[in-house]
Amino acid sequence: MVDVVALGEPLIQFNSFTLGPLRFVNYFEKHIAGSELNFCIAVIRNHLSCGLIARVGNDEFGRNIIEYSRSQGVDVSQIKIDDSFTGIYFVQRGYPIPLKSELIYYRKGSAGSKLSPEDVNEDYVRTAKLVHSTGITLAISESAKDAVFKAFELAKMRSFDTNIRPKLWTPEKARETILKLLGKYDIEVLITDPDDTKILLGITDPDEAYRKYKELGVKTLLYKLGAKGAVVFKDNLKAFKEAYKVPVEDPTGAGDAMAGTFISLYLQGKDLEYALHHGIVASTLVVMVRGDNEMTPTTEDAERFLKEF
Amino acid sequence: MVDVVALGEPLIQFNSFTLGPLRFVNYFEKHIAGSELNFCIAVIRNHLSCGLIARVGNDEFGRNIIEYSRSQGVDVSQIKIDDSFTGIYFVQRGYPIPLKSELIYYRKGSAGSKLSPEDVNEDYVRTAKLVHSTGITLAISESAKDAVFKAFELAKMRSFDTNIRPKLWTPEKARETILKLLGKYDIEVLITDPDDTKILLGITDPDEAYRKYKELGVKTLLYKLGAKGAVVFKDNLKAFKEAYKVPVEDPTGAGDAMAGTFISLYLQGKDLEYALHHGIVASTLVVMVRGDNEMTPTTEDAERFLKEF
């Protein structure tokens, strides 16, 4: 029994050893990632327990995901072995947009996309304080989407990161599916940003977005503003935290670290500002390296950061 | 217009930087490979021209394949850009069998597998001295198989490497398809080995195999015996060449280098022994490195090897 349950596809990441178009990259560095796994690790670094409901292939990459997740304290009891291959992706860094990364997926038909409602152990989900998923899981397959709906149905509390990836579905499909989810279930914490909100609601202004999302049953909104920072809304409270300026190696995974850190502290009753500041610290550290979750700080290390940086 | 035409799927290879199970490998080295591309490069190193009929994805990996092939002198005029992804594979070296490699493919549904008869330019094929393909191309898709049959129909002369990969099709399917091909077309040079011949004919003995293949219309048989060497048969001639003992880094691609080298020299009227010896030299050098075609020697360099090693 864990504090937090996340549903999603863990992936092997092959990050370019050198910047630039992939055809000029000779070496690739392997990392273990996936939005919901990154989220889980952030939850755990902040001292709640977290389990991942997922599928991986019966191959070295699948074993790699399970072993890494277990090493980081993730409860892997709900990760099933599937006959399909384990999903992977490559990260092209800095081209054509400096400080940004492009992801090249090999995940269509992957084991992770076979996630289905039958993988959702009812007791496991019901006893958790909160269930989390993202737009990615809704996008990768019908069965994965159904798994999220089933888990949200059973959940005490829910958090959701919109995470709309244009390579996985059309904006129309994304809007329809996510709004259906938001319409059906109250979301304790919604994590999103202006780009996704533009697709979902046609607007980008934070305050306006909060009003709309609130009408849809969202209790707390964590609104990510990229290099500018993030703002959080709850009831009448609003807190903003500017981002830190640090050298960017690869921004992939920063949002997941922020979300997991925020949720973990939120569930422990920390005040919004505290949780937000820690979330910003987590995303700041994550962008400084290749790899999406290694730099996610513990609560104590984030406190050191806030004091000393 | 080229001397030799090959049909097949070029792939990006990610070779383990360190030996052992992939989950313990942190860095991967990129190479450009694929059986028929390796073959083409060997043909060219021995001073005939060669073109590849193939498809690659509209992505960095596809561009990488075209640029690399072009750099090596391959005629890339017949490589089409396809909407699907470019096929890739990972090489796990030395585990669980020392000095052997395991290949993990991400090629199902790839651009390369979309190769189809419409890609076979009739003039291009008809004017070539010889058309080459392998069991891999027959296995990756129905349309690719049809492309091989069409090209063989048009060809002046044909060479074929059985190359049965258990991960791509069943032995039954392999036997049925390859025997159909051999039944339909006279093969100038067949490249195969005891494992594949066991599947195709139920036998492994070289002489017996030659008799059977000859009945099927094979004119020349290049029979690879792995670490032992290779034997070649034509009419009443039979030549054997022992393999050289060298440190093995990755045996992948050795057979392709031998085949391409042999065919190129064969077409230039070199005697069987000369062509065989050069083929053995090529495969010897290729096993010493990661990457399947970089070490394939020119005719002149192979002569130096034969004199000085």
Next chain:
Amino acid sequence: MVDVVALGEPLIQFNSFTLGPLRFVNYFEKHIAGSELNFCIAVIRNHLSCGLIARVGNDEFGRNIIEYSRSQGVDVSQIKIDDSFTGIYFVQRGYPIPLKSELIYYRKGSAGSKLSPEDVNEDYVRTAKLVHSTGITLAISESAKDAVFKAFELAKMRSFDTNIRPKLWTPEKARETILKLLGKYDIEVLITDPDDTKILLGITDPDEAYRKYKELGVKTLLYKLGAKGAVVFKDNLKAFKEAYKVPVEDPTGAGDAMAGTFISLYLQGKDLEYALHHGIVASTLVVMVRGDNEMTPTTEDAERFLKEF
């Protein structure tokens, strides 16, 4: 509750990226090792459960050991955090003896050497099928030695690897301590070799050694003969298996892999020859790489090796 319990010091290994005297080595590759941890992993790859009784420092290297052990399925519930530093060592490869390695320890006063009888949970040890330790644990500190004696006192069955390291104690001290242990407890499986046996008994001949060890209460003797192979004795049975010739990268850890593999299969009732052959396969694979346990095969992979190599 686990099948097998091992007591010892897990260590961080820094293996030379290039061969030769350490002062000329510019890069070092990190691995997680330690004789008993290597043993544990081998036990687990052969499908029994295994737990490690140990201490690590409250630092990144200590966390690294726990996370890695957990990832490999080791039960880490009995690994305590200690205030001292985590022990480490460097591997100098190939100098001055080709194909051999020299170990440079930074472990004196380490957390691992603080292992003491109070760390030995009685229930945990009593319920295990077998308890394992090595001469290294006896050598690193008085308290660690006492822990081994306490655990052996409580154990249902015991295995012991003599593993005399001249850098840790004198031959005299080693002989006295190990013979005291052997005198006090019946050992189900003793793992040793001619060098250690020379120190302990003044002899090296396998058969003679078996007779003497048997008198000391040893039931089964696994006698390692280095590059020649190994021989095993039990009752009237004797089995020998030659070593395989493979390229040697670093022999460190080969004996641990052999021991853990042998014991795991032995406990599962496999016959001596089967267990010995698998042990030889494990040590063969381990010497091919830097890192002491990554290449240790599963039972199934070792079977593939035996069939295909």
Next chain:
Amino acid sequence: MVDVVALGEPLIQFNSFTLGPLRFVNYFEKHIAGSELNFCIAVIRNHLSCGLIARVGNDEFGRNIIEYSRSQGVDVSQIKIDDSFTGIYFVQRGYPIPLKSELIYYRKGSAGSKLSPEDVNEDYVRTAKLVHSTGITLAISESAKDAVFKAFELAKMRSFDTNIRPKLWTPEKARETILKLLGKYDIEVLITDPDDTKILLGITDPDEAYRKYKELGVKTLLYKLGAKGAVVFKDNLKAFKEAYKVPVEDPTGAGDAMAGTFISLYLQGKDLEYALHHGIVASTLVVMVRGDNEMTPTTEDAERFLKEF
């Protein structure tokens, strides 16, 4: 027949893997470079064809240059093999000036410096839209200089990058030679900067420089201002574009990318601002990596940069 012809020496670049004085650098990363080759690649990325008139050695580095150039679409039909060695250089980064690089050449007497008027195929040059060269080619040898004069004599249109390298000739010699060239031929596009203009004309002010260069028959002036950006003049038009702030890995080659990009778009009739902006984008991306031309963007990718960065 190609759109653009460039004359110059392609070189192998060995870039420091780590920052600092070369004597402390242990690893070097190979790239293919040379001002005019970099220029050619930029022309091609913007969809015109380009050929290089050059010589390389009959060695692996010479073959490397030809293969790489061909891979990038450069027409290599005019690259001759010469008996001399292929020119190379080393890049020392960040010392003693942060974010700047020092080049250590091994090119005196190289194959590339043997470039001579006899290498200038008249038809090839006459049919091109534009012929390009740089001060480097004028400096490396008398025969190379003569080749540039011959090609400019035959050219429909000319572009020239002053590129005065103090390691190759004295300021006096540079001034004399370049002014002679400018005096003799109308230059469609002159690429230069304040440092070179100081040597050539004794002034640095952009507007003043444009007036003077115009008197010398320069039609369009692309005036590079380093980290500040660049300004372009043509007739009564003047456009300025600030540089982007990005992390600098190695500035080498940035000017070539800007020049080639600008010229290619200029020849396609794009307006000055468009061509300038794309040129700035190209140089911005190139400074972010080791290697002089891998990051040069296609027209489309530069448009994405301008929109998204």
Next chain:
Amino acid sequence: MVDVVALGEPLIQFNSFTLGPLRFVNYFEKHIAGSELNFCIAVIRNHLSCGLIARVGNDEFGRNIIEYSRSQGVDVSQIKIDDSFTGIYFVQRGYPIPLKSELIYYRKGSAGSKLSPEDVNEDYVRTAKLVHSTGITLAISESAKDAVFKAFELAKMRSFDTNIRPKLWTPEKARETILKLLGKYDIEVLITDPDDTKILLGITDPDEAYRKYKELGVKTLLYKLGAKGAVVFKDNLKAFKEAYKVPVEDPTGAGDAMAGTFISLYLQGKDLEYALHHGIVASTLVVMVRGDNEMTPTTEDAERFLKEF
């Protein structure tokens, strides 16, 4: 006989190849460092001679230190071989504080800490212009501390860098010991910063600090302000120099480079501003790389930096 003598422990540094918590770092890059060795090298780069009084182990790392020091021109005649191990440390970069490093020492009981008064050759010290040491040497052992006191007793002139490392001693112990040293000997140049001065004097303000230190017999104060720059006081002179903004790889060793550069020029009679500016340049270059002394510039290279950056 050398111009400057320094006493301290040279160490082997293992710097993380990638940023982040050490448990996620797979490769480590070896450098030779230690505060007083870094200082010595800076003295030498500025053209005075310098010798190190120290001990190293009788092992590869000890030999490495001697060979590297000798290569850099350090007089190694006073480095003794000791039976203990050579001290080492690991550098964790960027976590949890971006752009900062954490040092993990394995130096307790090391050969370097065995430094003792008997190692202080009286003639060697008496004939030097200046003797230098740091708070680190005072902290590593009683005998090392005594060696510093003995050397300072014999010295013509003294410089001292407070360098209080919380991992080596308590603030109380540091204050007591350093104030005793300052109380006993006139210090020609004291190098310190606000953090250390807070511990020593309870204040941080530069001017106030200078007044207090002056009362303790300090003639010249070099007050380091981290990323802000540094200020120097002597008699009625005060000079401030802002730090340069450059990408930070690892700040370790920057202070030593500044101190050694400043002292060397100071001893050569350069004015305070000149020496300070060169000191700032040295620390600027050192923070840009892993390794503590490779980037320390010569006087001439620093002048180029000041002119061209």
Next chain:
Amino acid sequence: MVDVVALGEPLIQFNSFTLGPLRFVNYFEKHIAGSELNFCIAVIRNHLSCGLIARVGNDEFGRNIIEYSRSQGVDVSQIKIDDSFTGIYFVQRGYPIPLKSELIYYRKGSAGSKLSPEDVNEDYVRTAKLVHSTGITLAISESAKDAVFKAFELAKMRSFDTNIRPKLWTPEKARETILKLLGKYDIEVLITDPDDTKILLGITDPDEAYRKYKELGVKTLLYKLGAKGAVVFKDNLKAFKEAYKVPVEDPTGAGDAMAGTFISLYLQGKDLEYALHHGIVASTLVVMVRGDNEMTPTTEDAERFLKEF
């Protein structure tokens, strides 16, 4: 004043990080080498002192050579700084001949080739026990050759390694020059092999060669037989030692290590067999790595090798 003086050109070596044709090699590893420097280091590892008479460029590579030589204990007082560039070379390994290396030099006109009689300090040479040089130094320039003749004229005792490199001179020129040297001076120890002897004397048989060389005034002949071992002749003594079989990384420098080791022990009065065996050990270790002198063992380490391997 040193025991042994060597004259020759030290060089920077760039060794391929991966096997194969240089155009496919992306990374190069820097080492410091040169036949006579390798020789010097071997002399020193066996506890005699050695100085190198040479020139290097006034650049980072020149400084690198001096610093490295000094670090290894070479007396560098006779290394002059020259205005020309420092000579370098690249090592292509394993292609086209497995286990062999090809050297690509950039040394024509180098600082090292400017070595001249004026560099030969008469006292320095006269007081040495022995002066050493090689056919390489005779070949690189007239002035370097003259320097060798001058030094041999002054020497008490001489050793000479024929080392005929076809890339540096023709066989005719080599024969003429070396025979002139041998004709003019008695050589205490001549180091050569069948290939060079074929060129010099038209024969290859060791015994016959010894007879002929003896007539030319050679006292002791060390005759290297490559992978077979080596044989030494002196007066009526003849000793042969088989080579050890080890994995070969790069054979470059093995002969120098053998020569230097043999000479050093020979001068210390060790018997021929002892010196030969140690020479063979040195060459065995050197072939196992990239880099020509790092693996050269001390006398004590070679003894361990002889006992333990």
